[in-house]
Every structure is written in structure tokens, then in C-alpha cells.
Amino acid sequence: MGAVYKVGDSAGWTNAGHVDYKGWAASKTFHVGDIILFEYNNQFHNVIRVTHKNFNSCNTTAAYTTLNSGNDSFQIPRNGHYYFICGLPSHCQAGQRVDIRVPTTPNPCPPPPSPSGGIAPPISAPGMSPSSGIAPPVSAPGMSPRHSGASFTVNKLWWSVVVVVSIFGNAF
Structure with a gap:
């Protein structure tokens, strides 16, 4: 209310x-x-x-x-x-x-400030390779990882996050 x-x-x-x-x-x-x-x-x-x-x-x-x-x-x-x-x-x-x-409501969760070096740290989540920042392939039951559309979607999403953070890290 x-x-x-x-x-x-x-x-x-x-x-x-x-x-x-x-x-x-x-x-x-x-x-x-x-x-x-x-x-x-x-x-x-x-x-x-x-x-x-x-x-x-x-x-x-x-x-x-x-x-x-x-x-x-x-x-x-x-x-x-x-x-x-x-x-x-x-x-x-x-x-x-x-x-x-x-007015349009601003984002309630502003991005965290970048570290003092100006370069965003690698993004890591459970199951991710810390060195690459890219999620491993994901497969649905009964599908091989090679043919999983979920793998492409997850990898594309994480890659987009890595690119955005890398490019705009100093702006935050």
C-alpha cells in the first residue's frame, strides 16, 4: 500500500x-x-x-x-x-x-563500487571457472552438454555480465 x-x-x-x-x-x-x-x-x-x-x-x-x-x-x-x-x-x-x-522508479540495488584499481574482479559463482569467468556447460536430463540449449544461454549470460562489468567497472 x-x-x-x-x-x-x-x-x-x-x-x-x-x-x-x-x-x-x-x-x-x-x-x-x-x-x-x-x-x-x-x-x-x-x-x-x-x-x-x-x-x-x-x-x-x-x-x-x-x-x-x-x-x-x-x-x-x-x-x-x-x-x-x-x-x-x-x-x-x-x-x-x-x-x-x-517517475520511473530507480534501480533499488545500485551496483557495488569497483575496487580501487579500477578493474573489476573476475566474476565467480558455484560451478564457474574463476580463471575464465564463464560458466561450464549445463545440460538437461537426457541431453548431452554438446547439444544443450541451456549451455549456450547460461554461457552467453555470464559472458555478457563479464563484458559489462569489464567495460563499465570504472563507471560505478
């Missing part, structure tokens, strides 16, 4: 008070799974999810979603931009619109 963000914080979703929704969204880091909460008076506002083009022009046609309960939530399903506007006349033009940007 992600974090819950109330659009506009204490002001909520409104066109009164000139809430800076662009600034509000820019001050947050949204992630997949987070919940965007729209709280508003449903007699005076609604929430319409639209395309980027319709967001820029405040056009409510061809909406992805229209919400109007006054207490609506949207859970972020994936990375990208999610554009929301109020569909009542002149509200979007007055600034009642928000672009929720969900």
Missing part, C-alpha cells in the same frame, strides 16, 4: 483561494501504488481524468474517468502522468487542475 496524498492539502480540491496545484504536485514524489485523494464540495466541483492535450486546453470531452462523490481516490497503477481537471465552467481555466507525475 502506498502513501495517501490529499490534493491541495488542507485546501482540498477547489477553485477558491487560488491553490497552486502545480506547485503542490511538484513538491511531492509520487510512486506506483500511492493514492491521490480529492476532497471537495460535490455541488460545486468534480474531478475528470483527461489526456495531456485536454488538460492543456481544459477540455472535458473524452474523459478517462469522471469522479463526483466529493471524496474520491485514485490509486496510481503505473509510472507516467495523470492529468485531472475540474469540469465545471471556468474552474480548470482558473487553475483547478493537477498533473500527477510518477
Whole structure:
């Protein structure tokens, strides 16, 4: 379960008070799974999810979603931009619109730093030859190692790892 963000914080979703929704969204880091909460008076506002083009022009046609309960939530399903506007006349033009940007999540496991010599050490794993860095042939039951597609795939994978580490070892 992600974090819950109330659009506009204490002001909520409104066109009164000139809430800076662009600034509000820019001050947050949204992630997949987070919940965007729209709280508003449903007699005076609604929430319409639209395309980027319709967001820029405040056009409510061809909406992805229209919400109007006054207490609506949207859970972020994936990375990208999610554009929301109020569909009542002149509200979007007055600034009642928000672009929720969900950046691509960075790799949670950065590569380890290279040793001080600048050259990556040989990669070794159980069953590997430490001197070559290449995995020995692997075979499936009933297959000779010479005809095993698994051998080629494993060797190719380990060779790719060795090449990448050797080339980019100093960059990490």
C-alpha cells in the first residue's frame, strides 16, 4: 500500500483561494501504488481524468474517468502522468487542475563500487571457472552438454555480465 496524498492539502480540491496545484504536485514524489485523494464540495466541483492535450486546453470531452462523490481516490497503477481537471465552467481555466507525475522508479540495488584499481574482479559463482569467468556447460536430463540449449544461454549470460562489468567497472 502506498502513501495517501490529499490534493491541495488542507485546501482540498477547489477553485477558491487560488491553490497552486502545480506547485503542490511538484513538491511531492509520487510512486506506483500511492493514492491521490480529492476532497471537495460535490455541488460545486468534480474531478475528470483527461489526456495531456485536454488538460492543456481544459477540455472535458473524452474523459478517462469522471469522479463526483466529493471524496474520491485514485490509486496510481503505473509510472507516467495523470492529468485531472475540474469540469465545471471556468474552474480548470482558473487553475483547478493537477498533473500527477510518477517517475520511473530507480534501480533499488545500485551496483557495488569497483575496487580501487579500477578493474573489476573476475566474476565467480558455484560451478564457474574463476580463471575464465564463464560458466561450464549445463545440460538437461537426457541431453548431452554438446547439444544443450541451456549451455549456450547460461554461457552467453555470464559472458555478457563479464563484458559489462569489464567495460563499465570504472563507471560505478
